[in-house]
Amino acid sequence: MQRDGMKDLLWFVAVARERSFTKAAAKLGTSQSTLSSTIKDLEARLGVRLLTRTTRSVAPTEAGERLFQSLVPRFEEIESDLASLVAFRDKPSGTVRITLSDHALQTTVWPKLQPLLSDNPDVRVELYSDNGMKNIVEERFDAGVRLGESVDRDMIAVRIGPDWRLVAVASPDYFSRHPVPTAPQDLVDHDCINMRQATFGGLYAWEFARDGRDLRVRVEGQLTFNSSIPMIEAATSGFGIAYVPENLVSHHIGEGRLRLVLDDWSPPFAGYHLYYPSRRQLSPAMAVIIDALRHRI
Numbered sequence: 001m002q003r004d005g006m007k008d009l010l011w012f013v014a015v016a017r018e019r020s021f022t023k024a025a026a027k028l029g030t031s032q033s034t035l036s037s038t039i040k041d042l043e044a045r046l047g048v049r050l051l052t053r054t055t056r057s058v059a060p061t062e063a064g065e066r067l068f069q070s071l072v073p074r075f076e077e078i079e080s081d082l083a084s085l086v087a088f089r090d091k092p093s094g095t096v097r098i099t100l101s102d103h104a105l106q107t108t109v110w111p112k113l114q115p116l117l118s119d120n121p122d123v124r125v126e127l128y129s130d131n132g133m134k135n136i137v138e139e140r141f142d143a144g145v146r147l148g149e150s151v152d153r154d155m156i157a158v159r160i161g162p163d164w165r166l167v168a169v170a171s172p173d174y175f176s177r178h179p180v181p182t183a184p185q186d187l188v189d190h191d192c193i194n195m196r197q198a199t200f201g202g203l204y205a206w207e208f209a210r211d212g213r214d215l216r217v218r219v220e221g222q223l224t225f226n227s228s229i230p231m232i233e234a235a236t237s238g239f240g241i242a243y244v245p246e247n248l249v250s251h252h253i254g255e256g257r258l259r260l261v262l263d264d265w266s267p268p269f270a271g272y273h274l275y276y277p278s279r280r281q282l283s284p285a286m287a288v289i290i291d292a293l294r295h296r297i
Contacts, residue, residue, distance in 0.1 A: 008042040009071055011035060012050060016060045016068040017140075080283075092284035093122030099134040100127065100145035102227050103245050104272050108161040109145060109293060116292040123285045131197070131226060137277055142286055148270035154278060160293040161272040166207075167246045168266070169258040173238040181241075184208040184217045184265055191240035192219035196226045206243045209267040232258075271295065 014024040015035065025032045043050050050064035060068055100109060105127060113125060128134075128141070136144045151157045168181070174191075181187055187206065195204040203224065205216040221240045225231050228244045235242040235249075236257050246266075252258040274293055276282075282290070 008038055010075065011038050012042060012064075013068060013071050013075065015039060015051060015058060016064060017072075019058050021058060091122055092120055092288045094283050094285040095124040095126060096143070096283070096285050096289055097126040097128065097141045098143045098145065098274075098289075099130055099136060099139070099141045101131045102129045102229070103248065104145045104161075105129050107164075107245070107247055108272050112160075112293050113289070116288065120285075120288060123288065125289070136275075142283075143274050143276040143289075145272050145274055148273045151273050151275045155275040156278045157273040157275045158290055158293070159271055159295045160274050161295055163268040163271050165246050165266050165268045166243050167249065167260055168206075168241055168243050168262045169232075169235055169249050169253065169260055170241040171236055171238045171257065172259055174235075174240060175259055180259075181261055184215045184262060187217050187219050187241065190219070190221075192221040193231045193234050193240045193242040194219060194221055194224040195228075195231065195243070196224050204243075207267075208262065208265040210265050215265075 011024070011028060011030075014028055015021055018024040018027070021032050021035055025035045028035065039051060048063045049061050050067060052059050052061055052064075098109070109127070117123065117125065134141060134144055136142070145160070148157065148159065168187070178190060179186075181190060184206070192206075196202075197204050203218065205218050208215045208217065219241075223231075223234050223239055225234070228248055231242040231244050232249055232252070234240070235244070236252060241261070249258055253260050274290060276286070
């Protein structure tokens, strides 16, 4: 293969991953026509078609998928080896990509990252806020943030935050028009503000527990959101009961804008954990981020 063959293979991997010449060209910083021409030249040299092109999509052929699956782990190993060389520099540097929920970002990660970034100007962090469960290996993230109970066993997990819980709240105005629920089952007769789960697309079934008894309640109401902030705004405006992180509404409760109900039915979760592949060698930038985020009692 010609000397520039490695670049051609990298460009092929980008197209196969994005399933789009347009998106791949944007990420690679080249034109779509140059990228398309390069892939055609690669196919001609190999004597096999790697991509199936239609007017709407691009997909690897059987040969292309085999090449893609072979190349990706090898390129990741090279990237990891190159990143490890940064350890010889005086200061940590490089980019770390992390996927996490908006709640984890706001309450746990961002407050701890601010002083780190001020002290380490060569460290760059890309924070991808998404409430879904991302596959960090396939989507090329360096790490992710989830509740401790949700982290896969083949990942290294580092606790970065304390236990927290979801609580049921509504405005005093709402409760002036509706009875106060005394048990989770009462919620089926209320207007509740639903949460759409990003990963599976279904509505979140509210989870309660008390005295060793677990309950999951599927609620109904006029409004559905996919993040906590608009749910809280809707609750303070009197549209119904919301089940949201307590640390996001404690000030509303303290100032009387929201009323907490079913307090003894709201169990704590096992806090947020930063997780990453066990086989991946840590870059200096990743190492300082882990140390900054680590939960300390």
